[in-house]
Amino acid sequence: MSRRNGLIICISGPSGAGKGTVLGLVRDMFPGMGTSISVTTRQPRGTEQEGVEYFFRTKDEFEQMIADGEILEYDTYVGNYYGTPAAYLRRLSSEGTDCMLDLTVAGSIALKKIFGRDALTIFLMPPSLEVLEERLRGRGTETEDKIRSRLSQAEAEMKRVDEFDYTVVNDDLDRAVEEVRNLILKKQEENS
Numbered sequence: 013m014s015r016r017n018g019l020i021i022c023i024s025g026p027s028g029a030g031k032g033t034v035l036g037l038v039r040d041m042f043p044g045m046g047t048s049i050s051v052t053t054r055q056p057r058g059t060e061q062e063g064v065e066y067f068f069r070t071k072d073e074f075e076q077m078i079a080d081g082e083i084l085e086y087d088t089y090v091g092n093y094y095g096t097p098a099a100y101l102r103r104l105s106s107e108g109t110d111c112m113l114d115l116t117v118a119g120s121i122a123l124k125k126i127f128g129r130d131a132l133t134i135f136l137m138p139p140s141l142e143v144l145e146e147r148l149r150g151r152g153t154e155t156e157d158k159i160r161s162r163l164s165q166a167e168a169e170m171k172r173v174d175e176f177d178y179t180v181v182n183d184d185l186d187r188a189v190e191e192v193r194n195l196i197l198k199k200q201e202e203n204s
Contacts, residue, residue: 025136026166
């Protein structure tokens with residue numbers, strides 16, 4: 013019996029929707045789940061560390077990675093590049109290891125096209141733009157211009173929700189985590 017390819021589980025949503033929190037809790041429910049760390053040109057926030065939350069690169073370094081074919085998909089968000097390193101993600105999938113990623117909207121859509129039925133795309137929706145703004149302000153890490161830019165970006169992203177397999181509204185953390193968990197279990201069953 014041949015082993016299935018690993019699932020590429022793509023979670024997207026506006027900045028402040030709670031992707032990091034939901035992903036962290038869901039990952040704990042799936043021991044052995046792979047994690048692809050994205051590459052970005054944005055500056056680290058707070059206690060973020062190189063190779064843990066992101067691989068932090070300069071714009072020139074990122075563009076060289078694109079030219080060298082080392083980035084599977086990439087996008088710009090609020091003036092910074094974000095991308096998925098190619099070799100690691102393809103290796104995980106071919107080995108049958110499921111992998112969960114926190115991606116931009118365009119990134120999730122791109123990986124869905126690349127991995128087809130082996131991909132699961134979930135859009136994590138904030139309860140409202142007002143709640144989203146409160147969350148962004150609550151971080152205390154963003155300038156007013158960045159908050160406005162992120163809110164504008166959020167409105168544009170939420171218009172693309174129909175391009176995703178599923179939408180989960182993060183108005184109750186426990187419920188949102190359980191819903192994402194159940195969607196993953198359902199997809200694993202479908203692909204086994």
